[in-house]
Amino acid sequence: MLIYAQKLGWVVLTCLLISGCDSEEPNVPAAAPKASAPEPKLAKVEVKPTLKGPTAAELVASVAARVDSSVDETALVAALAKFEDRKTTLASIYQASERRHYDASGAISERGTEILDLLADVKRHGLDSRPYGFGRIDHGTFSVHQSLKAEQEVIRAQCKTAACARVAAAIALWLKGGQAGEAALVAAGLDKLDSAQRHHLDACIKPLAIQTSKTRQLIWQADVTVSAAVIRYLVDFLLAKPAHPFDFMTPQTIAKLAEEHSERLVERIAAHPNDLAAVMRAAWPIQEQYKKLLKSVDHYAAMVEKGGWGEVPSLPKKKLTKGAKSVWFLQLRTRLKAEGYDVAEQGETYDDELLKVVQTFQRRHQLQSEGIIGKGTLRELNVSAQRRLRQLKLALTRWRSALARDAAGFYVHVNIAAQQMQLWVAGKRERTHRVIVGKDNEDIDYSKRVKGKINRTKMFKAEMKRITLAPRWYPTPRVVDLELGPALAKDPEYFEKHGYVSEMRGDGTERVYQRSGPKNLLGVVKFQFPNKHAIYMHDTPSRGLFKRARRAYSHGCIRLHRPKQLAYDLLGRDRNMKKKKIDKIIKERDEKVIMLKNHFWVYIDYISASVEPEGDEQVATYFWSDIYAYDKAYFTGQLPVKEVEKYKAASLRGL
Known part of the structure; x- marks a missing residue:
């Protein structure tokens, strides 16, 4: 740089001299000769000595001596300490002590960009973005950029040529843990620098070491902040239940899930240890319905944007x-x-x-x-369009905690809100049946001494184990007391007319059942998946109710439309039973229980919006009735739902 400045100085001086010789002075008469005066002396131009810098090898050694590997470890520990609520899972992400989203230059990686895109989309999934710390992520990235600018200022203050600046930038990268060693500096042009340039480069090393140490700490903090948001994403998709009617979780409870379920999260991350974006996508429910609902969200969000x-x-x-x-x-x-x-x-x-x-x-x-x-x-x-959009986002939230969210293979899914049953085989919907679910009325169970919404169909999962053809119906004590007893009192022949039998058991108690036949309230077939709620699917003689759009009329069990078709399908697959044989058993009116060789899962959920086929490979968004007001309870902050309470009878009637 100094040589370049010296050359520039002589050019300026020469120009000034030439300019003086060529000046246009006015012509004046020649004066009489005078005694010759001494010639003026030209000012001496001081030539500064060339600065002597260290050799290339000495520069490399100087940089190597300032590389402090402990900075990364210290910075990582400090960054992790800010996230005590998810420290175990975070530690698993950084077990190799390597940055996951930013490189040594402070630039976010391609996979890091992919992760930020997924995080930026959380509102589309109906999630609250506040726990993700987007402000911290933005601040962290901004701080890294500011520190990188400070590094550039250090370089500009010392290096006067582009060649020197390029090598200084390579030194900064080495100090931050990037490409290291003499080869990296030579590749940047170290061997092309003259002594003066090496002198200025040497002056860069100490302030660069100080500033790059700060940058490294900020990069680690930004990197861990993004990873902390990734963990929150996994919690929201895999563990949180902010809208479940009964297993509802408060924000405070959800905040603790990362540590409480760290083993599960670590296992998830281990499946794709070098691709956290893949881990995030794998946390979505596997059901195609989820992705279809996301498209509906986009569609209705566009309507809202236009004013609805x-x-x-x-x-x-x-x-x-x-x-x-x-x-x-x-x-x-x-x-x-x-x-x-x-x-x-x-x-x-x-x-x-x-x-x-x-x-x-x-x-x-x-x-x-x-x-x-x-x-x-x-x-x-x-x-309004806004409310429809909220309903769709709630459906996504419900799917994330649904019992059938990751159901695969051969299974049955019942959606209470849609009053619909589906049979799924290897990811394909094979059958769809209308169902009748439990009533939403207030009622009393005298035998259990409870009152409230006791007839609602419950949400649970259980294994389908047997199918009963030509079933008998054994009413519960509550039904006997509240319905059959009063009917018998009014009409002594009621039992005989409707096929009821009252028999004494060995322990002296009475048992009432209804014989198989066309009047039997279970119809011709019953599908049993043993559970604590005593709920099963069955036929019904009251088939006219299936013509209604909204069907909540049972005592909690699931009445099935076209049940024989389902029986033909299931028994044909499992026992190779022909339709003719099934019909023969039903016609004989002699109850036959058939144990299934291959059990399969039945999932019962409550999701009030879905995307349904409408012919010609077209689909449409359907909004189902909130028959049990679970959606309303969510939107009005009344979760968890309390459906029943203890009942104290005024008398001993019914007890």
């Missing part, structure tokens, strides 16, 4: 049927169009085209799809 839709005014009359005319239908068309329904915008008549669209809307909102517009349809129309 306004309320439809009150109906011009109590019920509107095909052929009705009113300006009200213009607003209905606008409303349906806003949600993506294919309907003409103009028209004051309830014509065939609009009727079909209304029927589709009703079907997708669990209404009777008859096309008759009443208060129920109006109520669903006036649910």
